[in-house]
Amino acid sequence: MGRFVQFLWSSLACGVACVASEDCAGADCSDASAVLQHKTKAKGRSTHSHGGRECSKPYPFIWDNDANYDDTLALLYLAHSENLDWKAITIESDGMGTPHGGPTNIAAAASLVGLGDVPIAMGGLSSLSPIATMPLQWRLETDEFFERMFRGGILDETDRAIVDLTAAQLIVKILNESACPVVILTTGPATNVAEALDMDPSIAGNIHGIYMMGSAYGVPGTNNVYDWQMTYNGVKGSCTEDGGQTYTGLSPPLNRSGVVSAIRPECRGVDMTAHGDTEWNVFMDVRAWHMVYGFLKDLPADHVYVLAANATLNMPVTLEEMEEYAATLADPGLRIFVTELAKAFLAAGEAKWWDAQCAVVMDQVLSGLKQGVCSNWFEDKLTSVSLVWRSNLTDGELNPYGSVYDDEDAHAPPIDYCLDGNVTQMWEVYWPMVNQTG
Numbered sequence: 340m341g342r343f344v345q346f347l348w349s350s351l352a353c354g355v356a357c358v359a360s361e362d363c364a365g366a367d368c369s370d371a372s373a374v375l376q377h378k379t380k381a382k383g384r385s386t387h388s389h390g391g392r393e394c395s396k397p398y399p400f401i402w403d404n405d406a407n408y409d410d411t412l413a414l415l416y417l418a419h420s421e422n423l424d425w426k427a428i429t430i431e432s433d434g435m436g437t438p439h440g441g442p443t444n445i446a447a448a449a450s451l452v453g454l455g456d457v458p459i460a461m462g463g464l465s466s467l468s469p470i471a472t473m474p475l476q477w478r479l480e481t482d483e484f485f486e487r488m489f490r491g492g493i494l495d496e497t498d499r500a501i502v503d504l505t506a507a508q509l510i511v512k513i514l515n516e517s518a519c520p521v522v523i524l525t526t527g528p529a530t531n532v533a534e535a536l537d538m539d540p541s542i543a544g545n546i547h548g549i550y551m552m553g554s555a556y557g558v559p560g561t562n563n564v565y566d567w568q569m570t571y572n573g574v575k576g577s578c579t580e581d582g583g584q585t586y587t588g589l590s591p592p593l594n595r596s597g598v599v600s601a602i603r604p605e606c607r608g609v610d611m612t613a614h615g616d617t618e619w620n621v622f623m624d625v626r627a628w629h630m631v632y633g634f635l636k637d638l639p640a641d642h643v644y645v646l647a648a649n650a651t652l653n654m655p656v657t658l659e660e661m662e663e664y665a666a667t668l669a670d671p672g673l674r675i676f677v678t679e680l681a682k683a684f685l686a687a688g689e690a691k692w693w694d695a696q697c698a699v700v701m702d703q704v705l706s707g708l709k710q711g712v713c714s715n716w717f718e719d720k721l722t723s724v725s726l727v728w729r730s731n732l733t734d735g736e737l738n739p740y741g742s743v744y745d746d747e748d749a750h751a752p753p754i755d756y757c758l759d760g761n762v763t764q765m766w767e768v769y770w771p772m773v774n775q776t777g
């Protein structure tokens with residue numbers, strides 16, 4: 340859709356019914372909780388101009404995620420944002436959460452933080468470019484963590500909010516019907532968003548802003564897809580030759596010495612630690628990222644934001660810190676939940692704040708506080724997502740697959756990349772907000 344048509348459409352759609360969500364306009368939605376949330380807030384724009392009409396906070400909001408530990412940490416914060424009018428939670432089935440467990444796990448967490456009525460949709464089973472998943476063992480451990488929380492009475496098991504529409508159908512429906520442009524946060528492989536845009540490309544015109552967690556853009560050497568994540572207990576279980584299948588690893592990897600094997604070592608013959616130039620959310624569905632960039636290419640600046648891997652490098656999750664901050668939480672159930680979550684997260688290998696940081700950064704951008712938990716933006720970048728796979732690499736050569744690189748001819752909108760994080764401010768902003776549960 341051309342820019343003109345798109346904005347004409349947005350302004351028409353918005354002109355009629357936006358009044359309904361104007362309650363907060365101008366006043367910055369200030370009540371007690373907003374004061375906590377925005378205590379460092381500069382006087383920012385509180386309305387968003389679309390084709391000359393105003394649609395105000397709270398913005399219609401869809402959170403697309405893959406039900407991982409850091410997604411859950413994001414939820415604990417997002418639940419209290421005054422910027423968001425929750426329309427849906429859509430779960431990626433090809434990320435960390437298992438296809439069956441992810442949705443009910445997030446449903447339980449949503450219920451804990453008072454979002455039990457937000458519709459939740461399950462995602463399609465496969466990545467659009469299947470090559471790797473999180474190791475099955477980690478995915479099952481996530482389910483086990485939530486199950487312990489059910490048994491311990493910390494979370495309630497519930498499937499009440501789960502709807503019949505698929506994630507992509509629900510995203511299309513909301514964007515098609517919303518009178519005001521919608522904010523989307525995607526903290527997973529982005530498969531659902533790509534499928535929705537593919538189903539109805541015109542919905543791109545009703546996006547207020549899309550915030551994406553992922554990529555190793557901007558800083559060489561920030562790849563976080565490692566070879567050790569490809570095997571678990573000596574069994575190949577993450578990057579399989581047939582990406583679409585889940586290899587359950589009943590036997591050890593084949594010993595190739597002297598035998599013809601169907602399975603190459605590492606990730607299809609590539610040691611991703613040495614040759615990777617990507618990040619897990621992109622790597623799990625490179626085509627989805629490529630499609631999202633392409634479908635959004637007519638969006639103007641300040642609509643697409645990506646938090647790249649470098650921004651979280653200085654934000655590891657540590658048990659000491661989690662215990663220290665959890666102790667400040669008023670709600671005893673939440674205290675246990677956060678501490679146990681940190682333990683489970685740390686058991687899965689590398690644990691960083693990724694999605695939770697992306698959530699806070701989005702919230703700050705929506706509050707007019709772009710410079711905050713994100714302390715370094717690369718703005719208006721024209722970039723491409725590479726679909727090219729190379730296996731036979733020399734020392735130091737990188738596999739282009741899943742890399743995001745500067746490209747004047749990119750089939751993509753101008754994107755703002757967040758490349759550095761302010762840890763001090765993250766703690767200052769995150770914990771008081773989370774503490775509103777209970």
Ligand SMILES: *[C@@H]1O[C@H](CO)[C@@H](O)[C@H](O)[C@H]1NC(C)=O
Binds near residue numbers: 352515516541
């Ligand atoms: C919503 O979808 C319907 C049916 O596909 C279409 O006719 C209509 O133009 C769409 N509305 C908007 C605002 O995109």
Ligand SMILES: *[C@@H]1O[C@H](CO)[C@@H](O)[C@H](O)[C@H]1NC(C)=O
Binds near residue numbers: 594595596597
């Ligand atoms: C693989 O097989 C070779 C013989 O073909 C043997 O020498 C080697 O120890 C085996 N390696 C493992 C890890 O089993």
Ligand SMILES: *[C@@H]1O[C@H](CO)[C@@H](O)[C@H](O)[C@H]1NC(C)=O
Binds near residue numbers: 731
């Ligand atoms: C890998 O590339 C080298 C040249 O760089 C070539 O000699 C070799 O045959 C290639 N290996 C495969 C498996 O294609």
Ligand SMILES: *[C@@H]1O[C@H](CO)[C@@H](O)[C@H](O)[C@H]1NC(C)=O
Binds near residue numbers: 557558650652653
């Ligand atoms: C990348 O992260 C490092 C460590 O947190 C930081 O020092 C550096 O400035 C960041 N790079 C950019 C381009 O922001």
Ligand SMILES: *[C@@H]1O[C@H](CO)[C@@H](O)[C@H](O)[C@H]1NC(C)=O
Binds near residue numbers: 379714761762763764
């Ligand atoms: C990080 O945030 C703290 C507290 O909000 C602030 O005092 C500091 O100036 C910020 N640092 C940078 C580099 O932006």
Ligand SMILES: [Ca+2]
Binds near residue numbers: 407409434526694
């Ligand atoms: Ca995630």
